[in-house]
Amino acid sequence: MSQRFKLQINQLPVVEIDAGSSLTLLEHLEQSGIEARYHCRSGFCGACRSVLHAGNVEYINEPLAYIRPGEILPCVCRVKSDLSLEH
Amino acid sequence: MRYSTFNQTNVNPLGEPMFFGNPVNVARYDQQRHSIFEKLIEKQLSFFWRPEEVDVSRDRVDFQAMTDSEKHIFISNLKYQTLLDSVQGRSPNIAFLPIVSLPELETWIETWSFSETIHSRSYTHILRNLFSDPGKIFDDIVINEHICKRATDISKYYDDLILHTQLWQIHGEGEVTVDGVTYDATVRNLKKKLYLTMNSVNALEAVRFYVSFACTFAFAEREMMEGNSKIIRLIARDENLHLTSTQHVINLWQYGDDDPEMKEIAAECRDEALAIFTSAVEQEKEWASYLFENGSMIGLNKEILCQYVEYIANMRMQAIGFEPQYKQNSNPLPWMNKYLVSDNVQVAPQESEISSYLVGQIDSEVSAGDFGDFDL
Ligand code: FES
Ligand SMILES: [Fe+2]
Ligand SMILES: [Fe+2]
Numbered sequence: 001m002s003q004r005f006k007l008q009i010n011q012l013p014v015v016e017i018d019a020g021s022s023l024t025l026l027e028h029l030e031q032s033g034i035e036a037r038y039h040c041r042s043g044f045c046g047a048c049r050s051v052l053h054a055g056n057v058e059y060i061n062e063p064l065a066y067i068r069p070g071e072i073l074p075c076v077c078r079v080k081s082d083l084s085l086e087h
Numbered sequence: 088m089r090y091s092t093f094n095q096t097n098v099n100p101l102g103e104p105m106f107f108g109n110p111v112n113v114a115r116y117d118q119q120r121h122s123i124f125e126k127l128i129e130k131q132l133s134f135f136w137r138p139e140e141v142d143v144s145r146d147r148v149d150f151q152a153m154t155d156s157e158k159h160i161f162i163s164n165l166k167y168q169t170l171l172d173s174v175q176g177r178s179p180n181i182a183f184l185p186i187v188s189l190p191e192l193e194t195w196i197e198t199w200s201f202s203e204t205i206h207s208r209s210y211t212h213i214l215r216n217l218f219s220d221p222g223k224i225f226d227d228i229v230i231n232e233h234i235c236k237r238a239t240d241i242s243k244y245y246d247d248l249i250l251h252t253q254l255w256q257i258h259g260e261g262e263v264t265v266d267g268v269t270y271d272a273t274v275r276n277l278k279k280k281l282y283l284t285m286n287s288v289n290a291l292e293a294v295r296f297y298v299s300f301a302c303t304f305a306f307a308e309r310e311m312m313e314g315n316s317k318i319i320r321l322i323a324r325d326e327n328l329h330l331t332s333t334q335h336v337i338n339l340w341q342y343g344d345d346d347p348e349m350k351e352i353a354a355e356c357r358d359e360a361l362a363i364f365t366s367a368v369e370q371e372k373e374w375a376s377y378l379f380e381n382g383s384m385i386g387l388n389k390e391i392l393c394q395y396v397e398y399i400a401n402m403r404m405q406a407i408g409f410e411p412q413y414k415q416n417s418n419p420l421p422w423m424n425k426y427l428v429s430d431n432v433q434v435a436p437q438e439s440e441i442s443s444y445l446v447g448q449i450d451s452e453v454s455a456g457d458f459g460d461f462d463l
Contacts (some may be wrong), residue, residue: 011378035417037418038328038424039327039424040427040429041431042430044130044327044331044429045327045331045429046331046334047327047404047427049405062126065334066331068338
């Protein structure tokens with residue numbers, strides 16, 4: 001069985017995703033059914049800003065929007081571990 | 088302190104703050120204190136577009152079919168955007184260039200302002216297509232009270248910073264009296280004015296366009312004014328990048344990653360900066376009331392538009408360290424997002440009404456005659 005990551009988004013029930021998923025974290029947020037915030041979907045506007053409480057992500061494009069401590073830009077990163085975040 | 092267009096003191100660009108250090112001398116980007124600004128320059132250049140590449144000719148029919156209240160909404164928004172971009176096409180240059188100290192930031196400011204001039208030219212492109220004489224529309228911008236009220240609020244911080252900088256350049260550090268009025272032209276006070284100006288520009292880029300964007304995209308949802316909507320999408324993409332730059336500047340100050348004195352000033356001026364933001368939000372809501380005073384348009388009304396402004400404002404306040412001030416945390420106009428995705432806006436060459444596409448502009452055929460009497 002392929003490895004799964006657990007996503008804890010806001011206070012919602014945990015969702016599981018495939019560890020090898022090529023989707024961005026933003027796309028997973030959308031699939032989880034929450035109302036995702038976004039504009040550019042390419043890392044420069046900052047509209048998708050979220051707070052990462054635990055876990056790791058990997059950027060697939062360099063984020064240009066300012067990232068305050070603890071924040072991530074879901075539109076340009078992939079999930080690399082179990083995550084807990086506030087979107 | 089006098090401005091020099093080529094400061095001959097040898098300065099270490101890595102040790103300079105963003106503003107009020109030494110004037111920039113060599114435009115060099117091999118070593119950068121804040122390399123983000125060069126990345127923004129590259130992004131902005133990659134966004135380059137020309138209004139003439141977008142075919143707006145079909146909009147004329149749509150415009151003629153609009154109700155009077157819809158025409159009022161459409162034209163008023165264009166006037167307001169014209170004002171915003173008139174200010175933004177010049178002010179960052181005039182206000183920030185004399186006091187900037189990093190080459191990458193200096194060039195970003197110039198690139199940013201330049202992109203605003205493209206926005207300005209696009210309004211003429213749109214209006215020329217709708218009216219045989221767009222003159223009256225432009226003339227009204229400086230006499231329409233609803234627009235003028237905003238104009239003052241938008242330009243006053245810039246104007247104040249510019250005046251104090253000029254006094255400081257001519258008379259030097261300290262108090263200076265001109266025509267019986269005494270001004271505080273100390274660097275500390277100038278930095279404070281800079282902080283407030285940057286917050287005012289940030290609020291402009293963050294919320295001031297969005298009432299107008301929402302109306303444009305609401306027309307586009309009904310498949311109306313699609314040429315115009317394409318232009319506004321290109322503008323919205325640029326504005327989001329401009330906003331990112333002001334957010335970077337403000338955050339770099341707040342976190343003490345630039346000039347330590349600016350960190351103090353950011354803390355000192357926090358309430359004032361918040362008030363600048365909330366008053367921009369209130370003005371945009373007032374603008375929504377003015378737009379809909381003769382009736383609304385399909386898909387939008389004043390209430391929902393005000394909710395959208397609050398939703399956008401909340402996100403953008405958090406980006407510079409403020410608590411969200413409004414209760415609107417969900418997006419009341421979900422269809423807006425698709426017009427703001429950056430990949431969705433490409434100008435297709437075949438849509439262009441003119442034959443000279445950007446990429447086709449470089450004439451690769453060189454004939455012997457082109458060299459004239461050039462001898463080796
Ligand atoms: S949607 Fe623009 S940065 Fe993520
Ligand atoms: Fe603009
Ligand atoms: Fe702008």
